[in-house]
Amino acid sequence: MGDRGGTGGSRRRRTGSRHSTQVTEEEVRGGPAGPDVGAGGDAPGPAPAKDRDAVVGSSPRELSCHRLQESLFSSDSGFSNYRGILNWCVVMLVLSNARLFLENLIKYGILVDPIQVVSLFLKDPYSWPALCLVIVANVFAVAAFQIEKRLAVGALTEQAGLLLHMTNLTTILCLPASVAFLVDSITPVGSVLALLVYTIVFLKLFSYRDVNQWCRELRARAKTGEGRPGPGTRTAKASLGASTDKANGAAAQRLVNYPDNLTYGDLYYFLFAPTLCYELNFPRSPRIRKRFLLRRLLEMLFLTQLQVGLIQQWMVPTIQNSMKPFKDMDYSRIIERLLKLAVPNHLIWLIFFYWLFHSCLNVVAELMKFGDREFYRDWWNAESVSYFWQNWNIPVHKWCIRHFYKRMLRWGAYKWIARTGVFLASAFFHEYLVSIPLRMFRLWAFTGMMAQIPLAWITNRFLMGNYGNAVVWLTLIIGQPVAVLMYVHDYYVLHHEAAPPTA
């Protein structure tokens, strides 16, 4: 009530509306109010000092201290500065989660156990099926390379090449799936990782084949059009990566032309690079920034620990406690458990997103001097579900656009069919990565992905701006734990039906 230092900033912001109120007041009252009446209740800086010398009660400001004005919440006041509410949200969120954390610690004690993590990857310490699978993946990469090598020199026809590539790619998807099914010593986590690696190799080799084929077509067209100078030839040559007039400076990177790219070095650079789309000449960063690399590495290590800790301490007990309500079909408790699970699940997903797309991929890119670091765009501002899907996972999105969506459009498909096709393919891979390791087919992930199509349509059509953004967040926060609970519940029923519940 006393101090009025340091608040000048906050007060200054409101001066605009203050003045307008003062004017209307003088108009309405029409009384003897002097120009300093408006400051009556405020008593700005120098006023109290002046009062010390003034005769008691002599100033008219003392007698009239009210002005005709509206409350700030009334719409007539025109006030709209609720900046502090954001801070309130942050403080409330931090406090709520601090309490949840403390409650969890009191209830369960410390559950974090790094040794337990190892058991997720290994059942039998002398059998490493997942690692073997990953090493075997090299065979398929080499096979694709050899096919391309023969195609480049014309030792294989295009038809034979296509057939061989398709066989190769199909095997890439089928081999790990059958191993995950048939080998008993593989753990679910190990087989998820192996399947993930194989999926990535599949997408990369698909892109590798496509780009090399395009290059051959361009080379063929450049040959037939030889001798005839024109813009077409120049474009074709440029696309092949030949140095044109522009790139004759010493600073220019040496660009690789089509058949020269078919080396093991180039193939393995692409296989390890943080992208799914092959290109003959990737943009390269000039040097490895050591401080940047170190920061990302530390983030990587710390966030890995944090994720493991949060899952063990927070998610596992919550999921275990959810099993009983699920079995009893006690709906209000199911919803309560779902909301309780939603918070840690969402936080872990956010950490995972940052860990994978910012820390890990940037570490890999920095080590390989890979220039294109756009692994994600601003999906957090997404005002529609489709904007989210287009921007949260750029490597996959880029691959889908380049090798799937545009291809379907070229084949004459309607846009909405191509779009549905992309979601179908995505849904297939989601289901592939979840169902096979768990050895049960429930189609929850598939349904979840396919549900995005009507959801995207609805949010695009009916919700704009902040409402759309809130719906996107809600989908993320609620949708994921629903799917997680579904799978965990079914897995639990399958494997622990006879055993008594843990919690």
Added chain:
Amino acid sequence: MGDRGGTGGSRRRRTGSRHSTQVTEEEVRGGPAGPDVGAGGDAPGPAPAKDRDAVVGSSPRELSCHRLQESLFSSDSGFSNYRGILNWCVVMLVLSNARLFLENLIKYGILVDPIQVVSLFLKDPYSWPALCLVIVANVFAVAAFQIEKRLAVGALTEQAGLLLHMTNLTTILCLPASVAFLVDSITPVGSVLALLVYTIVFLKLFSYRDVNQWCRELRARAKTGEGRPGPGTRTAKASLGASTDKANGAAAQRLVNYPDNLTYGDLYYFLFAPTLCYELNFPRSPRIRKRFLLRRLLEMLFLTQLQVGLIQQWMVPTIQNSMKPFKDMDYSRIIERLLKLAVPNHLIWLIFFYWLFHSCLNVVAELMKFGDREFYRDWWNAESVSYFWQNWNIPVHKWCIRHFYKRMLRWGAYKWIARTGVFLASAFFHEYLVSIPLRMFRLWAFTGMMAQIPLAWITNRFLMGNYGNAVVWLTLIIGQPVAVLMYVHDYYVLHHEAAPPTA
């Protein structure tokens, strides 16, 4: 991944940074990249349609789809649009509280019981001591009025008037306190309300006496300076409320001069008006807006129900559950309980703030056509504790400045002494309103108010901007439940020590 309709807005915002990246990329690569390379990964509107007609793989855009660029989270990217995070905060808060609400319902069932509320006000249905006390308060108002009436005509000397007023004001504070102590049939809630009414009457009559005295002094000076025309006279006259040259229009309100204001009508208008500072001519609103009044009335009724419901359903069980950890001095559980109590306590306080300062006071003001609706300012943006105290309760703040702070400055006190004095007076009244109804003196409220002085100093000195704002919120959210728990704990120990704990 597929749909790209409706996201133009979000994408357009990022165009600026996009272009600059593209330029650096072309500089670095120096390659044959055409002007449409930048859009490679994006595939804006017309691109897919064009591709349908294009020969497969003919466009160079297909071959190079990467650009040299930083990730958005890297500081080098210059990206700073995290608008969506605010929506995330809101969604997370709503979901967390929805879960808490559901958990509470499952745990306790429905505890809301409107009949129980009546028992808080009445112990014995035939004895209404609190209501009697409120009615008796009229006696003191009439006494103050009669003293002023006699002072105005000179039937009493200023000294005698001051003495009588002081006796009157002291009695106002002492009578309800002694009744609350001695009468057994008064409930704590009833006596809080009675004490609150008496405190308001005390502050109002204090202001009434002050302003009337200032008017007498001005009248005396105007008389002695009569015949000598000058700005001093004009000011004095103006302050007395006389219509000057400005106020001769028909629209001007008839202004009341000093002795004419001493009527019962004027006194009771002031006693019921939503202000603590007396003034001869209050600003008046032109008419009663019926829609505005109805909205505020509905808010008043609904929020009253909501507050009672939240207290019965959420706060009471939480407080009851806190008693055991408090008795056992189990610190981690005490903190957990405190944080659990902080959320409902804070929400109820926010609702209470809106209910009292926006709904109730605006209803009263609208009914009385009272013009000055500034009952609160934008304390939610407060960047320091002192800004909060200056802006959350404007009627009290105005009174403190006008009748306490400035008076102390006129008496020659230093600013910091005057400031401390204001907090001391405020702390006294807080303690008065809590200790007497509970019939125990613990000084928690007094300490809480006095702790604001060092806190205000610290926040003013070390914390600026959003950090200061966050600290203010933290003080509000954490400070209040600490005080509440302290009193409840002590009250519980005093009254229920022998009885077994309820929860």
